[in-house]
Amino acid sequence: MSSSLAEIALGRSARVARVDGPRAFRRRLLEMGLVPGTEVKVVTVAPLGDPLRIEIRGGQWSLRRKEAAQIAVEL
Amino acid sequence: MSDECCDPAPAVTVPGRPQIALAGNPNVGKTTLFNALTGSSAKVSNYPGITVERRTGELKLPTCTADLHDLPGTYSLNARSAEEQITLDALTGLHGDKAPDAVIVCVDATQLARSGYLLLQCRELGARSVVALTMVDEAGSAAPDPKALSRLIGREVVAVTARTGRGLEELRAAVDRALRAERRSDWVWTPSPALRASLDAVKEALPAEWRSQQRLGVDLPGSDDAIALWALTCIDSGEEADELVGVPATLRAAVEARHAGKDVDDESVLGRWHWLDREVDKLIHKTPDRSLTQKIDRVLLHRAAGFAAFLGVMALLFMALFTGAQPLIDLVDHFFKWIGAELRGVLGAGIFTDFIVDGVIAGVGAVMVFLPQILMLFLFLGFLEDCGYLARVAYLMDRIMRSMNLHGRAFVPMLFGFACAVPAITATRTMERRRDRILTMMVVPLMTCSARLPVYTLIIGALIRGSRVTQSLLMVGMYAFSVTTSLAAAWVMSKTVKPLKAKRLPFIIELPPYRWPRVPDVLRMMWGKSSMFLREAGTVILGCSIALWALLYFPRELPKGSPDYAALIEKAPSAEQKAELAAEEQAAHLEASYGGRLGHAIEPALSPLGFDWKIGVGLIGAFAAREVFISTLGIVYAVGGDADEQSQPLRTHLQRHYTPLTGLSLMIFFALAMQCMSTLAVVRRESRSWRWPAFLFGYMTVLAWVVSCLVYQGGRLLGFG
Structure with missing residues (x-):
């Protein structure tokens, strides 16, 4: 089953399937290690509902919902 | 002995003093390592034309002494913006500086793969690299074996703990x-035939x-491939144009x-x-x-x-800057007034004395008065940044x-704007992108800074008749007005001013593990940034202070028909009358000064706002x-330059x-106008251009004039005033 990183339930692990979006945006995310196959998890949502706190490769990042929607994941 | 490694040894040419670069991801302990390696020799300056700090220090090696350059932390060398380009340029020697003779790449033992990515790029470029494996103590038994890592990547790997000095000597030797x-030039992946052709x-x-022949002094096809790959990846036009500077047109076309x-x-990154x-x-x-970080988070x-x-931390910070710094600010202020008074006594009356005391000493005082807040600000910011909380503020x-x-x-800068725009603008450095920094600088001066407070107090106290409650509400209203206008201004400018438009880059911020900041690192950074403020903004503020003093002082000639104040004061029977006459003389001199004439000259522009030339002179003094x-108005109204906001006369x-x-x-005019040369000086320094302070001055002045005019004329139409 596939959906975007912005849609998966908190705490649920998924795998990156594809990163969409403009070229520079996409490359930045890939270079940070969000390459297809990488395990990713949304840890928490900021108090005001955005951005998301995600975990990849043992590191945590803040990523906006709109941007997370560009990352297709497989559960 | 000392020049052994500086000899043109076989197969290597390292003429002169070796240049070493220190590269790594953000949050990998790079600055701590830099401080540990260079000790007190580090110097902070700026890369030309840009506010990215450049730290350089002396690196003692077993056989010679080298220069160590701390490069801005980055996750990748694929630069698209002018800021990111610094690291690429510094590593490759694409613009100006020559390529470093060797590179120390910091690799985080707890984030091996991610920091390894940058290392792979350095290897492709043909850098002589050594790996400093940092955060080994934090990784504990999860740390990789340096020897195994070294075998894997074919470069020396040294585990270092800068805190204790462990591994530093081995690193120097390596x-x-x-x-x-x-x-x-080592590549771990092979380009496909199609990419090869490109x-x-x-x-x-x-x-x-x-x-490579010119950059590195040796023909290294793999390094040229790496530059070509960077060009193919990062040079873009049209919708997604890059912001790179100095790319030759022929290369762009190719x-x-x-x-x-x-x-x-995909091919290269994957x-x-x-x-x-x-x-x-x-x-x-x-x-x-990572259980501790998880618990704290x-x-x-x-x-x-x-x-x-978060509100608690910010309130604490704000109180420290707003009230905590006040005794120190007063101390600095009194100190310079005291020196001025003492000097006046020694030098006696005269133009030279006035120049030294009211121009130079007061000007130096005007710079130094910022120092307590600037020092405190960088102390707190350094602490919050190093412990990992500042990234979470953004989140x-x-x-x-x-x-x-x-x-x-x-x-954070917007909040500091309530205290003073000058430290607030220096705090914009915590943002990586120039566009974000400039936009913040353009709106911070709209916040109600502490220098507006006495002006509001005077005006409300003198002119707004009403109960205490009405007066307090008006004061609160001025604060709310400033927050609204600055946020609205940010929104409008981000939609209309081209260089300030939002870019479509991901807002991805690392939330690093919590760490105890190292006190020496924080103090060193605080001192480095503060002294740079004094050097760069301070000189401009001093120059402006002196110019402003001269404007309101010269030509020292009263118009014909003015009373002979010296004789009148001589004849006056009481000390009170003498003081009154002296104040009148001061007022006459101010009116006759270039600044006073300017006040008269701009009166037609100010009268639609309800201001006369006297307020005009006050605005110039401001x-x-x-x-x-307030004190300028005090002189104009001959109640003396020591009048404060409570002065009844x-x-x-x-x-x-x-x-x-x-x-x-x-009050509206004061809320909106760019009435502060120190702010302009610091924007000039932080933006590295005259264009932005000019824009800031222009838009705020126009805004202030228009809104004040609307308020005054609208009020008159409604029958007020």
């Missing part, structure tokens, strides 16, 4: 050896000074002819990551323990508790700030600092001359 090694075509278009796109990105995922996994058998990033904690505040197209980290408006004069409507118009 750098020394690396300087003698031959340059090699690389070859782009390589043809590389200017001679970008080829890249565009290849129509490179996402497939090139090529490196697949190798990292495969190989690095073999070196790591455990994940590092459960509170500090909690929906309710996290927000409360917590992003939603609000983004709605105005501001960066999440802009919250450029030194907004509260100087001054209030009486104001009541006699102005209506409440003029008072309101004047």
Whole structure:
């Protein structure tokens, strides 16, 4: 089953399937290690509902919902 | 002995003093390592034309002394913006500086794969690299074996703990050896035939000074491939144009002819990551323990508790800057007044004395008065940054700030704006992108700074008749007005001013593990940044202070028919009358000064706002600092230059001359106008251009004039005033 990183339930692990979006945006995310196959998890949502706190490769990042929607994941 | 490694040793040419670069991801302990390696020799300066700090220090090696350059932390060398380009340029020697003779790459033992990515790029470029494996203590048993890592990547790896000094000597020795090694370009992935063809075509278009033969002094095809790959990846036009500077047109054309796109990105980025995922996994058998960070984040990033904690931290910071610094500011202020008074006594009356005391000494005082707040600000910011909380501020505040197209980290400078715009603008440095920094700088001066407070107090007290409650509400209203206008201004500018428009880059911020900041690192950074403020902004502020003094002092000639004050004072029977006459003389001199004439000259422009030439002179004086408006007005009304906002004689004069409507118009003007040369000086320094302070001055002045005019004329139409 596939959906975007912005849609998966908190705490649920998924795998990156594809990163969409403009070229520079996409490359930045890939270079940070969000390459297809990488395990990713949304840890928490900021108090005001955005951005998301995600975990990849043992590191945590803040990523906006709109941007997370560009990352297709497989559960 | 000392020049052994500086000899043109076999196969290596390292003429002169070896130049070593220190590269690494953000948050990997790079600065701590830099401080540990260079000790007290470090110097902070700026890269030309840009506010990215450049730290350089002396690196003692076993056989010689080298220069160590701390490069801005980065996750990748694929630069698209002017800021990111610094690291690429500094590593490759593409522009100006020559390529470093060796590179120390910091690799985080707890984030091996991610920091390994940068290392792979350095290897492709043909840098003589040595790996400093940092955070080994934090990784504990999850740390990789340095020897195994070294075998894997074919470069020396030294585990270092800068805190205790462990590994530093081995690292120095390894750098020394690396300087003698031959340059090699190593790739862990092989370009496909299609990419190969593109690389070859782009390589043809590389200017001679970008080829390895000139950059590195040796022909290294792999390094040229790496530059060609960077060009194919990062040079873009049209919708997604890059912001790179100094790219030759022929190269740009060659890249565009290849129509490179996402497939090139995929091939190179995934090529490196697949190798990292495969190989690095073999070196790591455990994940590092992050339970402490998780526990702290459960509170500090909690929906309710996290927000409360955030407000608490910010309130503490604000109080420290707003009230905590006040005794020190007063101390500095009194000190310079005291020196001035003492000097006046020694030098006696005269133009030279006035120049030294009121021009130079007061000007130095005007600079030094910022020092307590600047020192405190950088102390707190350094602490918050190093412990990892500042990244979380951006996470917590992003939603609000983004709605105005501001960066999440802009919250801190905006808050400091309530104390003083000058330290607040220096705090914009915590944002990486120039666009975010400039936009914040453009709106911070709209916040109600502490220098506006006495002006409001005077006007409200003198001109707004009403109960205490009405007066207090008006004061609160001025604060609310400033927050609204600055947020609205950010939104409007981000939509209309081209360089300030929001870019479509991901807002991805690392939330590093919590760490105890190292006190020496924080103090060193505080001192480095503060002294740079004094050097760069301080000189401009001093120059402006002296110029402003001269404007309001010269030509020292009273118009014909003026009374002979010296004789009158001589004859006056009482000390009170003498003082009155002296104040009148001072007022006459101010009116006759160039500044006074300027006040008269701009009166037609000010009268639609309800201001006369006297307020005009006050506004000119207020450029030194907004509260100087009060003392200037004190001189104009001959109640003396020591009048403050509580001065009853001054209030009486104001009541006699102005209506409440003029008072309101004047407050609006003060809220919106760019009445502060120190702010302009610091924006000049932080933006590295005259264009932005000019823009700031222009838009705020126009805004202030228009809104004040609307208020005054509208008020008159409605029958007020």
